[in-house]
Amino acid sequence: MSEKKAHLTVDGIDGALEMPVRSGTLGPDVVDVGGLTGRGLFTYDPGFVSTASCESKITFIDGGKGQLLHRGYPIEQLAEKSDYLETCYLLMNGELPNAEQKKTYVDTIMSHTMVHESLVSFFKGFRYDAHPMAMMCGVVGALASFYHDSLDINNPEHREISAHRLIAKMPTLAAMCYKHSKGMPFMYPDNSRSYSENFLHMMFGNPCESSKIDPIVAKAMDIIFLLHADHEQNASTSTVRLAGSSGANPFACISSGIATLWGPAHGGANEAVLNMLQEIGDESRIDEFVKRAKDKSDPFRLMGFGHRVYKNFDPRSRVMQGICDEVLGAMGAENDPLLKIAKKLEKIALEDDYFVEKKLYPNVDFYSGIIMKAIGIPTDMFTVIFATGRTSGWIAHWNEMISNPYKIGRPRQLYTGYPQRNYTDLEQR
Numbered sequence: 001m002s003e004k005k006a007h008l009t010v011d012g013i014d015g016a017l018e019m020p021v022r023s024g025t026l027g028p029d030v031v032d033v034g035g036l037t038g039r040g041l042f043t044y045d046p047g048f049v050s051t052a053s054c055e056s057k058i059t060f061i062d063g064g065k066g067q068l069l070h071r072g073y074p075i076e077q078l079a080e081k082s083d084y085l086e087t088c089y090l091l092m093n094g095e096l097p098n099a100e101q102k103k104t105y106v107d108t109i110m111s112h113t114m115v116h117e118s119l120v121s122f123f124k125g126f127r128y129d130a131h132p133m134a135m136m137c138g139v140v141g142a143l144a145s146f147y148h149d150s151l152d153i154n155n156p157e158h159r160e161i162s163a164h165r166l167i168a169k170m171p172t173l174a175a176m177c178y179k180h181s182k183g184m185p186f187m188y189p190d191n192s193r194s195y196s197e198n199f200l201h202m203m204f205g206n207p208c209e210s211s212k213i214d215p216i217v218a219k220a221m222d223i224i225f226l227l228h229a230d231h232e233q234n235a236s237t238s239t240v241r242l243a244g245s246s247g248a249n250p251f252a253c254i255s256s257g258i259a260t261l262w263g264p265a266h267g268g269a270n271e272a273v274l275n276m277l278q279e280i281g282d283e284s285r286i287d288e289f290v291k292r293a294k295d296k297s298d299p300f301r302l303m304g305f306g307h308r309v310y311k312n313f314d315p316r317s318r319v320m321q322g323i324c325d326e327v328l329g330a331m332g333a334e335n336d337p338l339l340k341i342a343k344k345l346e347k348i349a350l351e352d353d354y355f356v357e358k359k360l361y362p363n364v365d366f367y368s369g370i371i372m373k374a375i376g377i378p379t380d381m382f383t384v385i386f387a388t389g390r391t392s393g394w395i396a397h398w399n400e401m402i403s404n405p406y407k408i409g410r411p412r413q414l415y416t417g418y419p420q421r422n423y424t425d426l427e428q429r
Contacts, residue, residue: 066312088392112168113189132177141255175202196222216330230393236260242409270369273304304366320367333374
């Protein structure tokens, strides 16, 4: 079978430019434009919406079908049958572990949950009202100062150790951010608990009494981590790869991902959902805000509905929808005014012709925001929890890139500034 080619004809260049067309396992074919620079050309694609920046075997998304696969496994199956740490293993290693491999992996992760005591002093340097994401950017990047023994990115063993440390320590650091903002003592990890139960113990426990974690809530927290574990080449993952392409250490690369995730257009969406519910304020005002959302001339938007990638139902939101009522019941939050607004909005979005026709279904941010509020997690911690779950995907993509031949990222630009001009002496300006 002959290799497919694409041909580009450009005025002023004799003959058509021939470019190879590459095919992946799934998804559309890709035109390899790498040879254009040799002819004095390159492509213009703001936001890289039509550009494949890398080749990857980790995650595949089909937005039209509402499909999300991790190493080929549908996210719905992983959410139902797997757990977060097993999914971390899958993302990093390419295959699901057997029973012995899973036990070894879980034991390894849980043995790395502690952080250096010097980080306690690090936290003392932050104001009491510092945003948790600001603290996370700093403390995750600072981890590199503690682990000089495993920073050789060309050593596969070092990369694996760094991956274990990051996945293990993120919940500990996230909980420390929360405790610092509350002026409460930090809680040491309890490695007899599961990964997600341990996180809730460090978040809400105190040294005066043993933590009691509702298993329904712990399971919901684990699913939140799992559903956020990876989402292909989004802004933060691409940032981690770009930072990694310079040879930066993994802690710095993950810190760069956290910084990117902090943006309200990326990781702040579930926080925006709660802010929107607070703006609506009362069930009696829902119709007013729905009407505004339908008005193209009104800047108001209903947050948590629709998705840039998914033109169908976000498969992750179906999973979240299934556990939402269960968590609300377990936490006795059915009568929370904001959550009552959210449930009514959900009903409208699933039944109203306007939302159905435009496929503005509730997305994963809508449900995760509701669930985390019911659990008692403050709004400014939502993106920190997103970052905790996404760390496994970030480190898997970083490792995949470093494990194969790669180039330092160097996007081009369409320059529209001044042409060359001569300097004018100050007295002549």
